[in-house]
Structure formats: C-alpha cells, structure tokens
Amino acid sequence: MxxxxxxxxxxxxxxxxxxxxxxxxxxxxxxxxxxxxxxxxxxxxxxxxxxxxxxxxxxxxxxxxxxxxxxxxxxxxxxxxxxxxxxxxxxxxxxxxxxxxxxxxxxxxxxxxxxxxxxxxxxxxxxxxxxxxxxxxxxxxxxxxxxxxxxxxxxxxxxxxxxxxxxxxxxxETVRDIDGLALSSRNTLLSKPQRVAASILNIALEEAGLQLKSGETIETAIAAITSIIKPEPLAELKAADVVNANTFQLATGKPIDTICIMISVQFGDVLLIDQKELTFE
Structure with a gap:
C-alpha cells in the first residue's frame, strides 16, 4: 500500500x-x-x-x-x-x-x-x-x-x-452497532453513560418510521422523536427534520415518494447525527 x-x-x-x-x-x-x-x-x-x-x-x-x-x-x-x-x-x-x-x-x-x-x-x-x-x-x-x-x-x-x-x-447504507447506534468516529468521545444513552437516536428514528408507515403525518413522527429524546437527561435534541430525498425540501403532512428523517443530538461536547430513509407509494 x-x-x-x-x-x-x-x-x-x-x-x-x-x-x-x-x-x-x-x-x-x-x-x-x-x-x-x-x-x-x-x-x-x-x-x-x-x-x-x-x-x-x-x-x-x-x-x-x-x-x-x-x-x-x-x-x-x-x-x-x-x-x-x-x-x-x-x-x-x-x-x-x-x-x-x-x-x-x-x-x-x-x-x-x-x-x-x-x-x-x-x-x-x-x-x-x-x-x-x-x-x-x-x-x-x-x-x-x-x-x-x-x-x-x-x-x-x-x-x-x-x-x-x-x-x-x-x-x-449506514452501518450500526448492536444497539442500533450508527457507527461514527465520534462515538469514541462519549462517556460510558453517554454511549448507553446514545442508542436513543435509533430508537427515536425507528418509532418515527413506524408512525409514518402506519399512516401518521410527518408532524406526528417528529413529535414522537421529541417525546423519546427529551426525557433523556444526557441528550439534547438539536434538530429533527424530514426532507424529500429528491428535492431536499422540507416535507410535511403525509409522506410521499422517498423521504428522510434527519436528527442531530448533543451529548455533552459531542454532536451525533443519524437518519432514516423511507419510501412511500
């Protein structure tokens, strides 16, 4: 090499x-x-x-x-x-x-x-x-x-x-750890309690995805993300957005085509990001 x-x-x-x-x-x-x-x-x-x-x-x-x-x-x-x-x-x-x-x-x-x-x-x-x-x-x-x-x-x-x-x-495609946290070089900067708490990102994304696939609106899905992450004392939700994958414009209401849920969460000095891409008929 x-x-x-x-x-x-x-x-x-x-x-x-x-x-x-x-x-x-x-x-x-x-x-x-x-x-x-x-x-x-x-x-x-x-x-x-x-x-x-x-x-x-x-x-x-x-x-x-x-x-x-x-x-x-x-x-x-x-x-x-x-x-x-x-x-x-x-x-x-x-x-x-x-x-x-x-x-x-x-x-x-x-x-x-x-x-x-x-x-x-x-x-x-x-x-x-x-x-x-x-x-x-x-x-x-x-x-x-x-x-x-x-x-x-x-x-x-x-x-x-x-x-x-x-x-x-x-x-x-994103590669994930056993608890669902997306692999990132920044994960090594988390304390042990923060690393345990960080699994909440994937939990929130999965719940939002389930909400959307069951017919709920994007606003409801974002509310679900907030309700899951906000109670975690080690995590601060910085942003949660849903965009149209083709135009990268903000998506609202009932999702159509391919959308992506994007979140960023702060753990002390470490900012983690993650996403979930979903396709709808």
Whole structure:
C-alpha cells in the first residue's frame, strides 16, 4: 500500500492507477471503523484500485476544541486499510491542502445553510471546499459516502452536478452497532453513560418510521422523536427534520415518494447525527 503525504506523490500514483482501470476513492478523517470499511469494500469490489484519504479537515470544525479532540490513530488506520485491499492512502498535512494565501471556497448556498447546516454553521462549506480539492487531486471515477450524513451526501452530489466533476457519487447504507447506534468516529468521545444513552437516536428514528408507515403525518413522527429524546437527561435534541430525498425540501403532512428523517443530538461536547430513509407509494 502506497502512503502518500504530498499532492505530487498522490497524483503520480493515481495517474498510473487510472491506466489500470476504474479508480475508487473514499475520503475520510481517519479513526476508521466498520462503517468506513463498508465504503472501502464497495469501492474495492467495483474498481480496479481504491484510494483512501485521511485528513482531519480544520475548515469544517466550528469549535477548535472539537478539532483538537477528534480521534486520530494513524497506525491502526493503516492496518485496517492494508487488510481491506486499499492500494494507496493520501495523508496530507493541513499545509498541503490549504495555504495562508487561499481565497477560494466551494459552497452549496441553499443546502449548506439549511437543516443540519443551521446547527453547524460553516460546516458544510468546509466539507465541500476540502472534498472539491481532494477530487481534483485524486481524480477518481467513483467516490463513496455513507448515508448516515444524509445532508452531506446531498450536498456533495449537488456540488458534483453543479461543477461538472467527472466523478460518480456512490451512497452506502449506514452501518450500526448492536444497539442500533450508527457507527461514527465520534462515538469514541462519549462517556460510558453517554454511549448507553446514545442508542436513543435509533430508537427515536425507528418509532418515527413506524408512525409514518402506519399512516401518521410527518408532524406526528417528529413529535414522537421529541417525546423519546427529551426525557433523556444526557441528550439534547438539536434538530429533527424530514426532507424529500429528491428535492431536499422540507416535507410535511403525509409522506410521499422517498423521504428522510434527519436528527442531530448533543451529548455533552459531542454532536451525533443519524437518519432514516423511507419510501412511500
């Protein structure tokens, strides 16, 4: 497995890889878990070569403490990538991706500043800016993202469409722990009591889904989410929204087509997000 820390190194490797067939790319911030492995496995299956990036992107963190505390374990990550069949990993420093003279940002104006973007101002602008740079560096044919961050997935797709990137975005289902909590690198930052309480996210989503499938309205489903999460003293519900999956507009009343329930819940200093996608006739 090639370990590349500079842009010229990465471009040299990926230029050769593209001559061998389709190139898959999985952008990550490290602290890899089985959710990342699911993305990598799909890429390895569908492409001749797979590249993974590990970069804790400073521009998507609103809180410097959150950035400082983000879990990092390079040696463990490399072992996971080697075992998964990744051919190259891009591990740049912040100075390799950004310079002091940078003026260019990439932002989806509506999507980045709605729903979870209100809870995390500036976050999605940082995501699209770094992903656009990574796409330009790696120049892969396919990029893989999890459905857990449903809004991020929609934003990346919109950016790719608007800017005519020659890359196909592939969505991978959320991987969950035994109690239903979506796997996330941030889960390691939870205290033991918080980790136990965090299972409430999936419980709330499942109940909301049952409500909608039984014929209830979206408003009733959101009320159910609130009634489940609000009594938990360790959890603070920051947002609960239901969107149309195709337009990413707010959905109300009886659901039609494909919708997604998106929630974000604060546990101390740790913000967790989750989603549930449902299709109706």
């Amino acid at each position: 090639h370990i590349c820390r500079t842009i010229p190194e990465m471009r040299s490797i990926t230029t050769k890889m593209r001559q061998e067939g389709k190139l898959g790319f999985v952008p990550t911030m490290g602290a890899l878990h089985d959710g990342h492995v699911a993305l990598i496995d799909q890429s390895v299956k569908e492409n001749s070569n797979t590249v993974v990036s590990i970069f804790v992107n400073p521009t998507q963190f609103g809180d410097s403490n959150d950035l400082d505390n983000y879990p990092r374990n390079e040696a463990t990550d490399f072992a996971i990538l080697q075992k998964a069949g990744v051919k190259a990993v891009f591990v740049p420093g912040a100075g390799e991706i950004y310079s002091n003279n940078d003026e260019t940002i990439v932002e989806t104006t509506r999507l980045a500043n709605s729903f979870h973007g209100i809870t995390r101002p500036g976050h999605f602008r940082g995501v699209t800016t770094v992903v656009a740079r990574l796409f330009n560096i790696v120049q892969a044919d396919h990029a893989y993202f999890g459905k857990k961050d449903y809004q991020q997935l929609a934003i990346i797709r919109k950016m790719v469409d608007d800017l005519h990137f020659p890359i196909k975005i592939e969505a991978v």
